[in-house]
Amino acid sequence: MxxxxxxxxxxxxxxxxxxxxxxxxxxxxxxxxxxxxxxxxxxxxxxxxxxxxxxxxxxxxxxxxxxxxxxxxxxxxxxxxxxxxxxxxxxxxxxxMPVDAARTCRDKGIQRERFAAHDVPSARFCLADTLDTALVAARDIGYPVVVKPRGRAASIAVQLAGSDEELRRAFEFARGSENSSIKDGLVLVEEYLQGPEISVDCWVLDGRVEPYVLALKRTDYPPFFEEVAHVVGDVLDEQTTAAVRDVTVRAHRALGIDRTVTHTELMLTADGPKIIEVNGRLGGELIPYLAELCTPGFSVGEMVGAVATGRTPQTVAAPSRLMGIRFLYPTHSMVFHNLDHPAALADEPWVQEIRQVTEPGLQLHLPPKQFLGRAGFVIATADTVSEVDERLLALADKVSLVGTPLADQDQ
The missing domain is CATH 3.40.50.20 (Rossmann fold)
Structure with a gap:
């Protein structure tokens, strides 16, 4: 049945x-x-x-x-x-998933409190109700700090502040960008963790936490942290992978997460992996899709269904190759028309996909006027992480965004 x-x-x-x-x-x-x-x-x-x-x-x-x-x-x-x-x-x-755990996954501030209570490596932080509180916290933590709304996703409105003046702007921007479900006005001010940023997607069932894909994250458009690319597959050495797994499992247990799939973001600092946040749903940015592409016989949908019905998913084979995705942004504000690229480009053996995701006639802008203002994406494969990055950049450079410039251009 x-x-x-x-x-x-x-x-x-x-x-x-x-x-x-x-x-x-x-x-x-x-x-x-x-x-x-x-x-x-x-x-x-x-x-x-x-x-x-x-x-x-x-x-x-x-x-x-x-x-x-x-x-x-x-x-x-x-x-x-x-x-x-x-x-x-x-x-x-x-x-x-337990309701309390699900609600905690929607609030980065509560997550920080749970991590601190359970000694899960993460950033020092403050939940600031006023600008003055935020300024005191930033000086105590030490500039630069990261300022973010607690209930948004995909790094939207997350900003680096290196001074009191930058913090003032970032604080008001984060507060004004908060998810409508969070009404207390608290803004998260936290330590700026430095190092390569990664994500780990897991399934969780009956207390068992099993990572099924790792990805290296690439960000751009400072002082924001717009996610512009990811590289998926066997991207870390064995020792680092083990350390990441340990911290990820501890984070899930601290939050009480079970019977779901998750997307966890971490920073590989000089002191070891530290948790940025745990999201209580399937990873975005097509990271799980890339896991399907580089892992023989793996189906994300079947895995999600197994966990939802209380069955242990089939063991996932090791990735057979590296795969990367890069999103295509305009260089300035425009009314988007279409993507244009040499016809033969898609036939290159290392090119997996070139796809348009924005309908013609829509406006595209850059952060902070618009986050995730993407016209499309490219996917490529290679044997090493550096080669994937290089191919993604080369591929994106050959795809043109055709559109009508807007007078109100991004600065």
Missing amino acids: IENILVIGSGDQHFREYALRGLAKRYHVLLIAQTPTSWQSPYAADYREVELADKAQVLAAAQDLAARHQVAGVITWDEMQVAVAAEVGVELGVPT
Whole structure:
């Protein structure tokens, strides 16, 4: 008998279809989403359209679907729905991530407090309710510091401040960019951890935390930390990998995370790996998709479905190659038309994919006017990390963003 899994939020087709497709190969998908079905239709056995920001609508839709189908699991890969999915699981009597853990995954400040209480290596921090408190904390921690909203994702509005004046601007920007679900006005001011930044994606079931993909992160557009590229695969030496695994497992246990998949961000400092944050959902930026591409026989959707239904996922083989993704940004504000590149470029054996993700006619800007203002992305493979980086840069350089410049250009 094929089991039914309730999925809350389908996400963007370019960035989540691979997961929904893999899930639908083994399970019946009961989908609750924001818009009428289009690309999701082949994967959804049943569907409800709701306003996802309205928790009551989501719960009502879940109860309606559960009345028609026996639900074996509840999942989401939508950052804004992580806590809601856990609450829906409780309402339906379906085991899922503990509600407290799910809510903690949505608040970086609470995470810092839990890490400190459980001696998980992380950044020194302060939750500042006023600018004066933030200034005192920054001077105590030592400049530069990182200033961030507590409930946003994808490094949006996260900013480096190297002086009192920069902190003043960063503090107000972070407060004004906060997720609407966090209403207390507290801004996170924390130590600037230096070193290579990495991410670890894991599945977690019955207390077992198993990493299934590592990635090196590349950021740009200082003083912000816009995520512009990732390299996935066997990217660390054996000793560092073991240390990263140990810290990642300790972080999950400190937060009480279980029965879910996660995306953890760390910094490889001179003092060892330190946790930046743990996200209680499938990794973004197509990192899990790249794991599929470089790992024979691996399906992210099947893994997510197994965890949601309380089954141990199949063992993941070691990556057979390195894979990288780089996102394509405009050089200035524009009305985007299309991507242009030599036709033969896509036929190069090391080029995996060139994809446009923004519709023609939309405006694109650079941080801080717009975060994640991407026209598309390129994916390439190589034998070494440095070669992947080089190929991604070369590939991105050969893809042109065609558009109409806007008078209000980014500075």
